[in-house]
Amino acid sequence: MTYQAFYQNSQTQPIQFWEKQAKAIDWFTFPEHILSRDKDGLARWYEGGQLNTCYLALDYHIKNGRADQTALIYDSPVTNTKAQYTYKELLLETAKFAGVLKELGVQKGDRVIIYMPMIPQVVFAMLACARLGAVHSVVFGGFAAHELAIRIDDAQPKVVLAASGGIEINKIIPYKPIIDAALEEAKHQPSACVVFQREFLKAEMQDGRDYDWAKLLATASPANYVPVNATDPLYILYTSGTTGQPKGIVRDNGGHAVAMHYSMKNVYGAKPGEVFWAASDVGWVVGHSYIVYAPLMYGSTTVLFEGKPIKTPDAGTFWRMIQEYQVKVFFTAPTAFRAIKKEDPTGQLKAAYDTTSLDYLFLAGERTDIATLNWCEQMLQVPVIDHWWQTESGHPMICNMTGIEVSSIKPGSVGQVVAGFEIDILNEAGQIVPPNEEGIVAIKYPLPPGCLPNLWQDTDRFKSAYLSQFNGYYFAGDGGYKDQDGYFYITGRIDDIINVAGHRLSTAEMEEVVASHPAVAECAVIGVADELKGQIPVGFFVLKSGVDTSEAQIEKELIKMVRETIGPVAAFKRAVSVERLPKTRSGKILRKVMRAIADKVSFNPPSTIEDRSVLEDLRILMKAKNIGKKKY
Ligand code: COA
Ligand code: AMP
Numbered sequence: 001m002t003y004q005a006f007y008q009n010s011q012t013q014p015i016q017f018w019e020k021q022a023k024a025i026d027w028f029t030f031p032e033h034i035l036s037r038d039k040d041g042l043a044r045w046y047e048g049g050q051l052n053t054c055y056l057a058l059d060y061h062i063k064n065g066r067a068d069q070t071a072l073i074y075d076s077p078v079t080n081t082k083a084q085y086t087y088k089e090l091l092l093e094t095a096k097f098a099g100v101l102k103e104l105g106v107q108k109g110d111r112v113i114i115y116m117p118m119i120p121q122v123v124f125a126m127l128a129c130a131r132l133g134a135v136h137s138v139v140f141g142g143f144a145a146h147e148l149a150i151r152i153d154d155a156q157p158k159v160v161l162a163a164s165g166g167i168e169i170n171k172i173i174p175y176k177p178i179i180d181a182a183l184e185e186a187k188h189q190p191s192a193c194v195v196f197q198r199e200f201l202k203a204e205m206q207d208g209r210d211y212d213w214a215k216l217l218a219t220a221s222p223a224n225y226v227p228v229n230a231t232d233p234l235y236i237l238y239t240s241g242t243t244g245q246p247k248g249i250v251r252d253n254g255g256h257a258v259a260m261h262y263s264m265k266n267v268y269g270a271k272p273g274e275v276f277w278a279a280s281d282v283g284w285v286v287g288h289s290y291i292v293y294a295p296l297m298y299g300s301t302t303v304l305f306e307g308k309p310i311k312t313p314d315a316g317t318f319w320r321m322i323q324e325y326q327v328k329v330f331f332t333a334p335t336a337f338r339a340i341k342k343e344d345p346t347g348q349l350k351a352a353y354d355t356t357s358l359d360y361l362f363l364a365g366e367r368t369d370i371a372t373l374n375w376c377e378q379m380l381q382v383p384v385i386d387h388w389w390q391t392e393s394g395h396p397m398i399c400n401m402t403g404i405e406v407s408s409i410k411p412g413s414v415g416q417v418v419a420g421f422e423i424d425i426l427n428e429a430g431q432i433v434p435p436n437e438e439g440i441v442a443i444k445y446p447l448p449p450g451c452l453p454n455l456w457q458d459t460d461r462f463k464s465a466y467l468s469q470f471n472g473y474y475f476a477g478d479g480g481y482k483d484q485d486g487y488f489y490i491t492g493r494i495d496d497i498i499n500v501a502g503h504r505l506s507t508a509e510m511e512e513v514v515a516s517h518p519a520v521a522e523c524a525v526i527g528v529a530d531e532l533k534g535q536i537p538v539g540f541f542v543l544k545s546g547v548d549t550s551e552a553q554i555e556k557e558l559i560k561m562v563r564e565t566i567g568p569v570a571a572f573k574r575a576v577s578v579e580r581l582p583k584t585r586s587g588k589i590l591r592k593v594m595r596a597i598a599d600k601v602s603f604n605p606p607s608t609i610e611d612r613s614v615l616e617d618l619r620i621l622m623k624a625k626n627i628g629k630k631k632y
Contacts, residue, residue: 003405010419018449021262026060027051028227040459043446046254049230053253054131057296058091066299073325074120076306078167095222098128102223104159104192108133113157115139115179117166118306121196122282125161126292133228137236140283141166142569145181151238152186154248163196164203169311176203230254236456237285239391240506242495248456249391259450260294263395267418269402270329272299279305279332285391290331309336316349326357333365333502334372338532347379358382360402365502366534370411388414388490394450397421398488413487420448425482430470435484442473498527498535500571507537510572513565514539514558519547524581524589528598528628538627539575551577576625582615584608598628
């Protein structure tokens with residue numbers, strides 16, 4: 001079937017289309033309704049259906065001949081460890097850990113926060129929650145205690161799961177003190193904290209609250225899967241929004257299971273039994289969907305890589321992995337390849353490896369620049385496919401659907417709309433703009449299965465953040481355009497969210513931290529273009545009158561504050577003092593204009609600007625301080 005025919009079918013008969021996709025998974029009870037509305041008028045998929053996500057990821061395959069197939073490959077250059085688990089072994093580990101959670105009182109619907117690095121235990125833990133019908137919320141290890149505390153208070157977990165630490169290239173990162181500090185700050189207290197002690201670092205334990213993972217496991221009996229409703233939540237994943245409070249994206253069990261299976265087959269062109277590797281982190285949506293759930297539910301072999309694209313031990317590590325595990329489909333963020341290219345521009349390290357097992361390379365998380373796309377194509381000699389999605393959607397929204405038809409690739413474009421989605425480019429008035437005209441990317445509501453049905457206990461915010469901008473559409477927060485052939489181009493976020501090395505961060509959150517410095521009168525944090533990380537945050541602050549501390553000292557303090565409050569992942573390493581910030585007459589800071597100056601793109605300052613001369617001052621300052629694009 002051609003992509004066009006497949007897409008048309010999803011549009012003309014959406015209910016039949018999604019009913020057919022649902023039949024590809026093994027339900028305990030097939031849904032009564034394919035699509036319905038809840039009491040708040042929000043779309044729900046597969047109401048009346050009963051299933052269990054962990055059953056689909058493990059037990060189902062064991063019943064269907066995959067017991068001895070490798071399910072999970074763990075490769076950790078930072079600890080010199082390699083391990084593999086068959087589906088049977090992964091089930092054993094998971095069921096035993098589900099037994100641990102059950103003993104601790106975790107039941108269907110309870111929340112469990114997971115703050116762990118890329119080790120097999122994190123996969124056991126996620127699947128164990130799914131097995132019991134508990135709702136996990138994984139927090140990325142690069143976030144600091146305060147961020148963890150916000151998530152603990154919002155999710156109200158019964159149990160927190162942690163590891164004693166992680167390794168960033170060669171630096172040991174103790175996780176337990178971060179958990180302790182977060183629990184000190186949080187109002188909500190879990191009844192237990194289970195810590196996996198790693199060999200290189202033993203965490204201090206608090207009597208009565210902390211439990212040793214291995215000790216609990218030694219006496220646990222395996223727990224069986226618990227049937228849940230399709231509309232019951234599987235997990236909450238917090239993501240940056242445009243305020244200091246992250247959004248708790250909810251993923252339901254039914255829609256998610258169908259979407260994971262659907263996308264593996266039709267979008268990624270993957271095949272059960274083959275190796276699918278997403279080099280990301282379980283703390284991000286890519287890790288949830290394409291390290292843990294989708295490959296396992298689809299019967300593939302997945303890869304958990306505890307390392308970086310470079311320095312672990314060198315820029316040849318990705319090539320080594322592809323060869324060693326015969327990876328068929330590989331997915332990562334463009335920044336990872338920019339890092340490799342910077343270390344080894346001519347690909348000398350590549351020559352030592354045979355990567356011909358690979359069928360496709362998929363890139364997402366941020367814009368793929370054409371130079372990086374071309375370099376990857378040259379290195380790997382396979383289609384390099386840029387595609388677009390976000391935490392909220394849980395799976396690709398715009399992509400070359402390689403499982404249906406490998407369409408031609410237009411460098412710079414993220415491809416065509418994935419069947420099931422309907423996407424338009426709108427102007428601010430909500431009208432569809434003609435081809436090649438830039439506007440706002442908007443997705444017809446209801447969104448397909450697998451996308452967020454709501455925010456965790458915040459329907460009002462869900463409606464105001466996503467559904468109130470344009471009637472009948474979901475607002476994705478990105479700008480872009482569509483060409484005459486239906487290919488989309490994403491031009492970047494139109495809000496205060498930035499993408500730093502593929503990590504989604506909120507500048508509003510950073511501004512809150514900078515503004516809390518006693519010497520700062522007002523500030524703006526913007527994302528500026530960066531050759532390696534795509535974007536990096538830069539703070540601009542106006543000092544309170546009478547402050548005589550040096551700019552360098554304040555910059556140092558601000559960097560420390562952001563690192564300690566949000567975390568190292570914010571990569572906040574520059575803050576400069578300015579006399580004034582550009583504002584409208586009503587006092588709104590013109591961050592978009594500041595970004596345009598830094599990135600050297602043309603712009604029209606709004607007619608409501610308070611004083612135009614501040615723009616020239618800023619331009620001179622950025623040039624003097626070497627902020628933004630190199631060429632001035
Ligand atoms: N736990 C603790 N700290 C972490 C962390 C984690 N899981 N992940 C990152 N950090 C820290 C890093 O150590 C670094 O700290 P530093 O300021 O002390 O050096 C900081 O957060 C920024 O990390 P990172 O963004 O990874 O930058 P880097 O300079 O260390 O590495 C790249 C650059 C390009 C190699 C790296 O960003 C990378 O591999 N990117 C791919 C991103 C990706 O997979 N994104 C997922 C979306 S698909
Ligand atoms: P996240 O929720 O962390 O996956 O981040 C989602 C955001 O990353 C999107 O809203 C986009 O701004 C950006 N993004 C993801 N993929 C791409 C891509 N292929 N091209 C451009 N931007 C992307």
